[in-house]
Amino acid sequence: MNVQKSFSEEQNKGCLYLVGTPIGNLEDISHRALRILKEAECIACEDTRQTRKLLTHFQISTRLISYHEHNKHTSGKEIIRLIEQGSDLALVSDAGLPVISDPGNDLVKLAIESNISIIPIPGANAALSAFIISGLETDQFTFCGFLPREKKDKKEKIIELADLAGSIIFYESPHRLINTLNVMYENWGNRQVSIAREITKKYEEVIRGTLEECIRYISEIKVQGEYCIVVQGSTAKKERKDELWWSLMSIKEHVEHYMNLELDKKEAMKKVAGDRMVSKRDIYNHLL
Template structure:
């Protein structure tokens, strides 16, 4: 007999048709699984997993025995339909990914969309997410931010990716594999500039590491390679004092934006030189002028 999972309100998740529970699982440390996630996993009729072998280890660690179904990047439309058919018949189904939250750079999004297309209920069971974990420890602005997922691995699509998001003024969060980390940092430096970045590696695991610095500094650190999945958090494109993103603006506008963001004269000049072809002497003199003008301006509510 199909079992329905009770919510904390004490009401059944639905009546009649089944429910798809989107269950977040640990990104490294098994202790990060929530009590609610365990309750759902113990109560459903089926668990749909990206890699059943990986998920079986997680379930075994918590003495959970439940039939496993597979849903990965190569799952056919027929495969999705079979899972939806179970839901229509009243089955309670949990969707998990290998690590983190299903649907975030994860093939499970196809099942979520197909389930909703049939007007069936989808309920989130929140928990770990590498993108959010990296963002909150990055030291960069967390609001607003844009999650960009994995950059395309090669070709024109990859080039278009970095060009498309070059002028986002909000913090950008990306996933990347360790073998492509250096190449991605090089592309960011080339297309976005030598911005501040956090490189979060092996989050919640024994060898967790978060590097904070500029893109060029990160390249110096990781040039020889690294291990473990990586989350990159990159500051937004510079914005001038009038609020406009510096798209085709002059190097003087770029200088002003960096100084407005709190960079020192030295750091502002170095950043501008990496993006624009300008002599250091000219950039330095302009930065000193802008800095003096900024310091001479009266503060809000202050005395003039």
């Protein structure tokens, strides 16, 4: 069990700040994020060249530490050591919120094990930005990040997700986009989908329609930029629920329901027999 009191004055360690950075438009960084990036002892980032562009734009000179998939084990230990000695450290990704689909999650786990406070500094996020403009249901969703590269593994994952009721969000690269959409269509049928690219940038584009329509459209254009795919969830459970709206009724109550809709008893019994997939004689005998 771990209880974090983020701003306790009794702490003798530094903090790990997870700082959201712009996903394209530099105006999307917050005043708080800029302050933390200026005040931190150092900033851990995936690509120092990419992060340096951001810092230069905002005239921030904080020292950078490289932290990525290939050096996360050694660099992660050094970062934790610095924080334990009292230094505040900011973690950023190349764009958007760190930790999501990147090795920052391993650093967060190390920080928790070392009883270090982890402070989120909210910012732009491509997945949620694509989600809220999708036009699909937003009361429930699943974020799946990038699907497996191999077609067999990708198909297995898509089949595994087939029965999810809420919207499903993915990241995808341009050269795998058509293949991914085709595998979805082959295994999920012609669901509604929203495909966004270049979010917050000059060439921001959103393609909405059925999977079949979007595959046809994308097949005829030049595919470029990183994509966020939002797909309609399964409606099977809802449809089954709608079909069985009468399931808690007795046969008598079921017949009375239709009679209240101004059907005569004979027609009401016929409708009940159809709902329950039994013969009209079965309904008649039950009411005797």
